[in-house]
Amino acid sequence: MSDAGQPTAKPSGWDILARADVLSGLLFIAIAAFGLWASRHYPVGTALRMGTGYMPRLLCWVLLGLGLIVLAQGLRQPAPPLRSSALAWRAMLSVTLGLVAFGLCIERLGLVLSILLLTGIGAQATRSLRPLETAVAALALIALSWGVFIAGLGLTIPVWPDW
Amino acid sequence: MEFVDNLAIGFGVAMTPANLGFAFLGAMVGTLIGVLPGIGPIATIAMLLPLTFHLEPLSGLIMLAGIFYGAQYGGSTTAILVNLPGETSSVMTCLDGHQMARQGRAGAALAVAALASFFAGCIATALIAAFAPPLAKIGQSFGAPEYFSLMLLGLVAAVVLAHGSIVKAVAMIVLGLLVGLVGTDGNTGGTRFTFDIRELTDGIDVATLAIGLFGVGEVISNLARPEEQRSVIAEKITRLWPTGDDVRRSWRAVLRGTALGSILGVLPGGGATLSSFAAYALEKKMSREPQRFGRGAVEGVAAPESANNAGAQTSFIPMLTLGIPGNAVMALMIGALTIHGIQPGPQIMSERPQLFWGMVASMWIGNLMLVIINLPLIGIWVQLLKVPYRFLYLAILLFCAIGVYTVNNSSAAVLLAAFFGVVGFVLMRLDCEPAPMILGFVLGPLMEENLRRAMKIASGDPMIFVQRPISLGLLIAAALLLLVVALPAIRGKREEVFQG
Numbered sequence: 001m002s003d004a005g006q007p008t009a010k011p012s013g014w015d016i017l018a019r020a021d022v023l024s025g026l027l028f029i030a031i032a033a034f035g036l037w038a039s040r041h042y043p044v045g046t047a048l049r050m051g052t053g054y055m056p057r058l059l060c061w062v063l064l065g066l067g068l069i070v071l072a073q074g075l076r077q078p079a080p081p082l083r084s085s086a087l088a089w090r091a092m093l094s095v096t097l098g099l100v101a102f103g104l105c106i107e108r109l110g111l112v113l114s115i116l117l118l119t120g121i122g123a124q125a126t127r128s129l130r131p132l133e134t135a136v137a138a139l140a141l142i143a144l145s146w147g148v149f150i151a152g153l154g155l156t157i158p159v160w161p162d163w
Numbered sequence: 164m165e166f167v168d169n170l171a172i173g174f175g176v177a178m179t180p181a182n183l184g185f186a187f188l189g190a191m192v193g194t195l196i197g198v199l200p201g202i203g204p205i206a207t208i209a210m211l212l213p214l215t216f217h218l219e220p221l222s223g224l225i226m227l228a229g230i231f232y233g234a235q236y237g238g239s240t241t242a243i244l245v246n247l248p249g250e251t252s253s254v255m256t257c258l259d260g261h262q263m264a265r266q267g268r269a270g271a272a273l274a275v276a277a278l279a280s281f282f283a284g285c286i287a288t289a290l291i292a293a294f295a296p297p298l299a300k301i302g303q304s305f306g307a308p309e310y311f312s313l314m315l316l317g318l319v320a321a322v323v324l325a326h327g328s329i330v331k332a333v334a335m336i337v338l339g340l341l342v343g344l345v346g347t348d349g350n351t352g353g354t355r356f357t358f359d360i361r362e363l364t365d366g367i368d369v370a371t372l373a374i375g376l377f378g379v380g381e382v383i384s385n386l387a388r389p390e391e392q393r394s395v396i397a398e399k400i401t402r403l404w405p406t407g408d409d410v411r412r413s414w415r416a417v418l419r420g421t422a423l424g425s426i427l428g429v430l431p432g433g434g435a436t437l438s439s440f441a442a443y444a445l446e447k448k449m450s451r452e453p454q455r456f457g458r459g460a461v462e463g464v465a466a467p468e469s470a471n472n473a474g475a476q477t478s479f480i481p482m483l484t485l486g487i488p489g490n491a492v493m494a495l496m497i498g499a500l501t502i503h504g505i506q507p508g509p510q511i512m513s514e515r516p517q518l519f520w521g522m523v524a525s526m527w528i529g530n531l532m533l534v535i536i537n538l539p540l541i542g543i544w545v546q547l548l549k550v551p552y553r554f555l556y557l558a559i560l561l562f563c564a565i566g567v568y569t570v571n572n573s574s575a576a577v578l579l580a581a582f583f584g585v586v587g588f589v590l591m592r593l594d595c596e597p598a599p600m601i602l603g604f605v606l607g608p609l610m611e612e613n614l615r616r617a618m619k620i621a622s623g624d625p626m627i628f629v630q631r632p633i634s635l636g637l638l639i640a641a642a643l644l645l646l647v648v649a650l651p652a653i654r655g656k657r658e659e660v661f662q663g
Contacts, residue, residue, distance in 0.1 A: 024593040052353030066334040091386035102564045103577025125386045
């Protein structure tokens, strides 16, 4: 990583913004600011009789300070900018949506349909998975999880939709 | 001899067919996920946590522990044959192990790695057996102020020993502490950061957080990269035996690696990864021919492999004796104990000697099994390496989803894990190591509780922390650590170690 620090031309504003440290600093500051806003009505109390808000607000202020330090370091030290890639967005979206679909459906639609949804949506994360491969994977996973979790461990997960 | 009696108790419970089976299962699963890049022990243990609910506490712990140290064995296989770290703790093994393989000495590299790990595992287990009882005795005299100071020291050490930027590591711990606050405040009854979502009032479960950050987060990270071309060096494994020259060159490295790993493993934030980095750096420095490193030096395999296994093993000491997790895996182990209503702490050894000594005995058994699983059966794992990631990630995702759902019995937890998956991916992308976050998450509530208790004991006088000698000593140690790491000379050294 140390060999990346040789800027040939003056980096543009966007390139500076896209440095890992600049972005993490901003992220920490944003989380801290959000935390301070969310805890604005919590009773703080004193160090001896700490209220609900004492620790949250203290930690948020600390995080804010740390975020500023990271941001300052990121602005000072040259680093290659991060690039967003279509691959990353695709992976993030389909994995998240697949899990959300599973979570929303598991209780009403049961394990089998939920696995179909999770594999169907999750398979969109990569272009290299062919439809037939996805179908085989889904069936294998249904058989495997039924065998392990329902037959083997006797977990009380609904298997079929609850009409 | 009390020691022999204790070990006899341990082997008595560890040798029952069921527990032998769970040790074997843990060792197999550990080797499997160790061999596979893209899934690590933290995610696996988190996913399997709900299953331990249905087991005896000891059987569950034996299995989870086997996964952790089994992963140290499996990780080296991938490092040597594919030049990819199967686990982060085998990063250093890639350097010389893969070179050895390219020179047609893959078998020797694998054998040295497995035997060095086995030796280190045996020694480290003996260290646990020897040092845990006296430590637990000290722990029993600890009150709330001592515990608070100890955990503070732990967090400081975790920061000092963390990879990469110190400020970022502190920020990650603070972030973990904040996530740990979500839910109902036990003392005032007020809710924090729940945003009127009913599912959040009981707080966030450690398994959900770990599965999200590490399981789902790593799946997204892996998919976001173009799929790497894996070229497995498989044909060349002919001789699974090191030469006399290998043994002569590596035995000192194994001893040093074991010693270093055993010490670093006990420290909070230490454990397997740090140990292997430090052992490789040390070995290179001690060597009379440092230019051989990176070109297939057998010491460069022996040292980090013995160190990572020793470190993985001794990181159980603070968890078993004091109930304090030193790394994310130990935090999950504590989760496994509390599922069964067992309060981790110094009382475990006296109240549940079978649990403690059974664990210790199972580690010996498990390490022995691992040598067999990893050496004669190496062909199986090589085949496994040829399975492309696109077939694996769907299974990983599904096990994450079912794991989270069953541990909480709530679908909201699955959504939460998906959220933390995105968080974990973003953090990894920004070079923020998520492991300290788990540590902060687990230690936060414990620290707050002990702080309040200490304040109650002292009726609000914060001087209690410096008036009690043990607590004062721990605080001084924490302050010294902070001071040391601020010195420019040491900071340079620290960066050197992590860059290998």
